[in-house]
Amino acid sequence: MNAGTVGFSLKTARCFICRVVTKFYQQILALAFAIDEINENSEILPNISLGFHIYDSYVDARMTYRNTLDLLFHSSRFIPNYNCGFKNNLLGVIGGLDSDTSSSMADILGLYKIPQFSYGSFEPGKNDNSKLPSFYRMVPNEALQYWGIVQLCLHFGWKWVGLLAMDNEAGEHFLQVLEPMLSQNGICSAFTERHKGQLHLMMVNELISEIMKDMSVLLENKANTIVFYGGMSNILALTTKLWFSRNVIPQIIPGYEIPAGKVWIMTVQTDFVSNAYFKMLNIQPFHDGVFHGALFFSVHSNEPLGFTEFLQNIDPLEEKNNGFVKIFWEHAFSCSFPKLGVPPRSRRQCTGEEDLESLPAPVFEMSMTGYSYGIYNAIYAVAHAFYLMYSSRSRLNMEPWLLHSFLLRVSFNNSCGDEIKFNKHGELAAGFDITNLITFLNDSYVRVNVGRLDPETASGGKFTINEDRIEWHEDFTQVPPLSVCSDQCQPGSSKKWKEGEKFCCYDCAPCAQGLVSNRRDMDYCVPCKEDHYPNEHQDQCLPKKPSFLSYTECLGMTLAALALFLAAITALVLGIFIKQRDTPIVKANNRSLTYVLLISLLLCFLCSLLFIGEPQEMTCLLQQMVFGITFSTAISSVLAKTITVVSAFTASNPGHIFRKWVGKRLAHSIVFSCSLLQVGICAFWLGISPPFPELDMNSLSEEIIVKCNEGSASMFYFVLGYMGFLASVSFSVAFLARKLPDTFNEAKFITFSMLVFGSVWLSFVPTYLSTKGKYMVTVEIFSILASSAGLLGCIFSPKCYIIILRPDLNKREQLRRRQR
Structure with a gap:
């Protein structure tokens, strides 16, 4: 390869010479450092040297257009779109720091498809790749920063946030995008203020009035978190107002005091710098610690190997240095170099031995800033792309617009190990650092890396934060601090x-x-x-706890014991009657019906045990069926006994039609037919809608009722109604036969027993319907036991009295005598 020279143009967004923002001098040094590295590295561009030109925008759109055209069509006379007698091997243009300068440059450079690299922020509203095909950004897409602000507020629970943006098109775009995102995530904007970037000269009273108005909105608001979006001029104006509010106004207006404790969230556009205006008014923006603990979204930066040594080796007295270094040195160290023919100034003389590391951060930083890192990476990106183009094409055809296809494909790791590549929109595929600002009384600060924001998806990214590394403002009594409109509502x-x-x-x-x-x-x-x-x-x-009538609880144990006790008494009575089966009192009124009745009552007592314990599928099927059939059998036996008494008395007349029906035949027919009908009803019930276990979640507030659902409530009440019908018939017949002159007339006892039976079951229905859970089961068990005990006591207690205590009355002669 033949040796050649190609060039860059660095177009700064601030007038370094006129305004002397010393901190931005590092950006020029980063450019020079990258050019020197590439020129000294024979593996990147062998036999090719890179150079650069520096132009100033003067923070003016007209001058930006003028200098951009001058860069493209430089000759002895400025003639736009005409280039003669000057070969400018221009590869690309780097600039500017703010979006307005970048946009103005892009209007011209885009026409000629010259690659332009912005190392500052450029709002997404203007970043239309179809309109700016030659525009590349050395910072990530700003949409990722919006997402990160929302995630930061959500992480710390900040729901009441103030928004402060620069009063221009970029600031308006910021508010229009961020406010809806905050609202969608449950965060409110406590206030929304547009902040002017300059303080106009005015009377002292007017200045104080304006500052008090602005600061009262910003700092007296309940919001402890303020999101600031603005560039250098905006942060200078804000810093000046805050300093006046805390140091000047309280001396003029006694009692005026504004709290300093706020969490400032600063966007990537914001950077603290020092200028002559601060020095003139002796403003120390960090002495009061207003911004102490602020959280910054910063362009990711790293420290290239050798950059610190490069800064330390700067000698302002050497002739090879460019003219900027002496101007920087004089303003940074407040000294002056002697000049031929110019009398020395009153301030001290510069020796050239001053230490850059002694300068506070607002004046100059020794570590590479994010903006300088963007310039450094932009130089290397163009160098790699140019190498690919130079290797694949003729040297004679090296036009800047040919670089675009190579720039979009370039991907390399820089000396810090960071991967540098562009996405399809010409944006650097990288994320943001989240840094914590620590200020000191000497009006300096350091930034501590506390988090990271990496792009991962189209809708957001990966957010990480290390709370332990964050140092909050000393005014906060609670850390992390709260920023809410209303105190949190406690559980309940x-x-x-x-x-x-x-x-x-x-x-x-x-x-x-x-x-x-x-x-x-x-x-x-x-x-x-x-x-x-x-x-x-x-x-x-x-x-909820399951609720059912259990054997382990007192009520269940009592009912079970009572059921077994009554069953034992019934079994004892049955045993007595079997043993005394040949005695007259047992033979009276059909001995076999007595046995059937006692066995039925025994089963009635025992069937109540089916209602105790956790309901299962089988127990639910047996409960009502066994209960209905056994009770029907018992009542049928009572009815048969009653009809036997009536028929026996009526059939005692010779030739009566009932005479042939008197005896076991009639009694068995009544018991069998009445019981069979109840069996049929129960079978029909099982066929259409059988009972089943059920969990009732809603009847009780703290318990789950485990119960047997009847399946068909109408069939359940039909079974009860049928038993009530049998009891009514038995009661009616017994009541009519109560005065018949029989040897041992049971009709009186049957009448009383049916009265007890009916009273129990008539009171059962309303009581059953008014109770819930296990108490419904308790009511049914009690009704079963009470009605069965009534039958047992009313019918069999008189007979047992005679059999056990008055056996002398249990004789045929005694019964006949009583009958006569």
Whole structure:
């Protein structure tokens, strides 16, 4: 390869010579450092030297256009779009720091498809790749920064946030994008202010009035978190107003005091610099610590190997250095170099031995800033792309517009190990650093890396933060600090919105009965699941306990013991009657019916045990069926006994039609037919809708009722109704036959027993319907035991009295004598 020279143009966004922003001198040094590295590295561009020109924008769109055209069509006379007698091997243009300068440059450079690299922020609203095909950004897409601000607020629970943006098109775009994103994530803007970047000369009273108005909105608001979006001029104006508010106005207006404790979230556009204006007014923006603990979104930077040594080796007295270094040195160290023919100034003389490391950060930083790192990487990106183009094409055809296809394909690791490549939109495929600002009394600061924001998806990215490394402002008594319009609602309460205010401002109201809130700041109280219930404080759902009549509890044990006791008595009575089966009192009124009745009552007592314990499928099927059939059999036996008495008395007349029906035949027919009908009813019940186990979640607030669902309630009451019908018939017949002159007339006892039976079951229905859970089962068991015990006591206690205590009366002669 033949040796050649190609060039860059660095177009600064600030007038370095006129305004002397010493901090930005590092950007020029980063450019020179990268050019020197590439020229000394024979592996990147062998036999090719890179050079550069520096132009100034003067922060003026007209001058930006003029200098951009001058860069392209430089000759002895400025003639736009005409180039003669000057060969400018221009590869690309780097600039500018702010979006307005970049946009003005792109209007011209885009026409000639010359690659332009912006190392500052460029709002997405203007970054249309179809309109600016030659534009490349050395910072990530600003949309990722918006997403990161939202994630930062969500992470620390900041729901009441102030927004302060520069008063221009970029600031308006920032507010239009960020405010809806905050609202969608449950964050409110406490205020929205547009901030001018300059303080106009005015009377002292007017200046103080304007500052007090602005600062009262910013700092007296309840919001402890303020998001600031602005460039150098905006942060200079804000810093000046804050300094006046805390150091000048309190001396003029006694009692005026503005708290300093705020969390400032600074966007990537913001950078603290020092200028002559601060020195003239002796403004020390970091002495009061207003910005101490601020969180910055910064362009990711790293420290290239050798850059610190490169800065330390700068000698302003050497002739080979460019003219900027002496101007920088004089303003940075407040000294002056002697000049031929110019009398020395009053301030001290520069020796050239001053230490750059002694300068505070607002004046100059020794570590490479994000903007300088962007310039450094832009030089290397063009060098790699140019090498690819130079290797694949003729040297004679090296036009700047040919670089685009290679720039979009270039991918390399720089000396720091960071991967440098562009996405399809010409943006650097990288993320942001989150840094914490630590200020000192000597008006300097350091930034501590506390987090990272990496792009991962189209809708957002990966957010990481290390809270332990963050140093908050000393005014905060709670860390991390809160920034809310209303205090958080504690569990057990929910938000109650205030009419006419933003949704972040609310009162707290206790949850209504049956509802809970188990987290802070819940919008609404919610019901528990069916199998849970609210605790006393309504901040937690507790599992409901299953409720059924158990053998282990006192009530279940009592009923079971009572059932077994009555069953034992019934079995004892049956044994007595079997043993005394040949005695007259047992033979009276059909001995076999007595046995059937006693066995039925025994089963009635025992069937109550089916209702105790956890309901199962089989027990649910047997409960009502066994109960219905055994009771029907018992009542049928009683009815048969009653009819036997009536028929026996009527059939005693010779030739009566009932005479041939008197005896066991009639009694057995009554018991069999009446019981068979109940069996048919139960079978039909099982066929259409049988009982089944059921969990009732809603009847009781703290318990799950485990019960047997009847399946068909109408069939259940039909079974009860049929038994009631049999009891009514038996009662009616017995009542009519109570005065018949029989040897041992049972009709009186049957009448009384049916009266007890009916009273029990008539009271059962309303009581059963008015109770819930295991108490419904208790009512049914009690009704079974009470009605069965009534039958047993009323019918058999007189007979047992005679058999056991008065055996002398249990003789045929005694019965006949009583009959006569």
